[in-house]
Amino acid sequence: MPVAPSDPGTSRTRSWWGWGYADSHPADAECAALGALLPGTLPRPLPIPRVADLDIARPGATPPDTLAHLVTADPEVRAAHAMGKAYRDVIRALRGRPGRIPDLVARPTDGREVADLLDWAGGQDVAVIPFGGGSSVVGGVEYRGDAHRAVLSLDLTSMDRVLEIDAVSRSARIQAGALGPVLEDQLRSHGLTLRHFPQSFEFSTLGGWLATRAGGHYATGRTHIDDYVQSLRVVTPAGVSASWRLPASGAGPSPDRLFLGSEGVLGVITEAWMRLQERPRHKASTSVAFADFQQALDAVRAIAQSDLAPANCRLLDPGEALLSGASHDGSAILILGFESATAGVADRLTSALDLARAHGGRGEDPRGDHNAVTAVSSWRSAFLRMPYLRDGLARMGAVVETFETAATWDRIPALIDAVRTQVGAAALKATGHPATINCRLTHVYPDGAAPYFTVAVAGRPGEEVEIWDDIKAAAGDVLHRYEATITHHHAVGRDHRPAYDLQRPEPFALALRAAKDALDPHHILNPGVLID
Template sequence: MNDPARSWWGWGRRHDALSDAECVELAHLLPGLAEAPLPVPDVSDLHLPAPRLRAPTSLEHLCSADPADRAAHTFGQAYRDVVRALYGQLSTPPDLVAYPRGELHIVELLDWAMSNSIAVIPYGGGSSVVGGVEYRGGDHRGTLSLDLSALGEVLEVDPVNRAARIQAGAFGPALEDQLRPHGYTLRHFPQSFEFSTLGGWLATRAAGHYATLHTHIDDFVESLRVLTPAGTAESLRLPSSGAGPSPDRMFLGSEGTLGVITEAWMRVQDRPRYTASTPVSFAAFGDALEAVRAIAQSGLHPSNCRLLDPGEALLSGAAGGGESVLVLGFESAHFPVDEQLAHAVELAGEHGGRQRSSGGSEDDAVRSWRSAFLRMPYQRDGLARMSAIVETFETSCTWDRALGLYEAIQQELGAAVTGITGATPTINCRLTHVYPDGPAPYFTVIVPGRRGSEVAQWDEIKAAAGEILHSHRASITHHHAVGRDHRPWYDRQRPELFASVLRAAKHTLDPHGILNPGVLVD
């Protein structure tokens, strides 16, 4: 039932993964790595625990105990997931993977699970990088991975209200293909777009690559339909409402622990006809931050406003002279955007920015960044096979703390990583999203690891990064979600009174505690 073209252990499609030779070539950029890549295990060589469950006869046709299905649904796509898969360390795979083809199937599966103390892990594309789809133990009799990929249709398009009713299992490309004949787009393109689903975006409050204005999936939600062990919750379709706390907000970001999102009415957009982009270079990163703040507060709302620090610009091929690069872009379905781009470039120039092209069409630096952005997860996997430790984490903070946070990560985390690994790390940063009151910095840490101890070293680095973010009053995540990896810092970030309310909601909606246990609340 699982897509045979997908990699069971790493990112994306098998034929797009780096070859052994490409892994070795990439490792030449980082002295101190292993001489040969870790081999990719064949599923047939894995020693998975025997399934503890057998579906009742009425549900057998929906469930699979095939080792390939179980292996592919054990982990998400965090670095520690990839490394454990490479070592064949799959000690807690789901006992069964269920592929419901309608809401009635989901109800029947939840009823069976509730009656038999079976943990249910809702699963979209499996692209979680925070342990969001991994069962990590408990007192359940077994684990069922609930794969919603068969529910992938755009069910209705409403041109009067410019909205569409879409099933939660729709993967990004299929969703856009179904909207295209109507002249619409959802306009939500996370880096995981090809391998993630609408339901996953909603459950994790995902952010797309549009850097300003409508950044999170929340901005496009008109109403949600959610199945819970206690019943069905469906909100009223409205453009906005002041009637109490929003029911949609309770399920947005709930990460499968309060209910299973099955469909949503989403606001769609006219497809863009006009685009313009250009890179702008800065000698000093601090000046670049001030320029981005000015643009974010200008009301121009660029679709792309990605600031790359010198290391990130070098890694992506956008620049190589120690400069920071701001990738600016605008788009519209209704009017040319060259004037908006010119205004943004002018604001950048007031803070020392130097435009590197005349604007309009995409130049080499912009193309290099875009290509590197899409290829990055495959390169992460290649480095993992060479026993490099690659940690990525993102956050958000107010503008007055942005430069201080950036410098703290470089210095404090750099020292911590050196203490953990004995090597000097590469630490790069880019701003993925910007708001009038603050940016969302995204950091990448790359350092040679010790073969056989990569996961333990990654865990220490993750903990050090989390503590620095907390001490600087920055969010533990901007768009990667909480999952299980971010729980310690999420528990400290949220008000305890809210945690009590969340636990009460969990108890009401999921009284037997079967839905994605360990995520958000205990």
């Protein structure tokens, strides 16, 4: 097994402690330049952590000979599976406090081996943490506590094949461990695509998307992974759940809905039949500037409530636009994009531009507007680079929190103002430094939108996790008061549990607990997620 999870077909190594590839992290000089933007950060960056410096205990369990070939106790592999990629995880690794490191890591190659591993773990009081690409930003792939004898990280990335393609129905049977690029590479020769591109696309898997009800990059239409599911195959300690392939069904509650978003607490998703699309051939994009953010919100709502269905309709507030290089004059920027596999999209882009201009936007035909093209390009580059920059700020002792939500349009303006005011006050109280708080809309619907917030503030050395917890709690309080969801596409994990418990109806919680008892009687699957 490799030292850290590496993508097939490349020699690049994943960072065990931070986002993405180890060779893409900012150098010390760039980290220092980032820190200079936040008064009060460290004078020099924290050193990159080494696995050799961690205190990694001997495994608390030994697999039987029949499973030994699937399992490793290699310290570097175990460390790479100890946490996800939230700021909380990154700063703990930088401070040498990664938490409970799994005793073992298993890489099954099919559903039968998954079932055998679960059978063994259930009889040995070994907690099992399903693990895809490890990109969770909500504490979804780590173990907290000491209730189990040992911890097994169940890495599914060896199950990464497109097993079957039905070109007539335009769907495919895909193993759950396929990383985004691996999946798309196998579909490309057929002229098809799943068209699900979250920011974590390079470093997340189909099974992870399904288990967390992930949202893709596209702003309207089919964007949540739920929309693409035809059927699921799930291995549980109580047996295998395999639903029929159907375009739609009214036969009682959907069995797939039980497992979509279940975050590995009820079973391990091993395969799925997914709806595919032809690859787009027609694309067009541009940007629109707004001097007034409320007018920009009104413009986005008008576009969302039209039948234009843009692929991208991302609104950046002035701070976010400045950070991404999309604007330098204090304007809010709306990034608009359209695509199609069958017909030109220029008319739709023109109609969306007309709606934006009617609400005070400044935008031109992208074919003749160099600034619009530059803004789109700058935003796209910054979007992909942003997680690496967050880790650079973490090395400077900054506290960086990102959280996203969704609410109906009537609550969006007040919600955004409340986050800026109240989360900003909490950050100032916790650190003594003013925070930078930026907002963008990532997804829009006819009835509402999904605001995504970034909070950055200088921390206190050694207390970054506690400050992050305070900011997270303040954000959760604001979202709860406005009845905005605790997460639109990042999942619940362990970090969002308190807010999730308040959001879900109690009868549903009763049903979820009963399902857990029935499907996972030994309570070994991802303990602490969704339910106790």
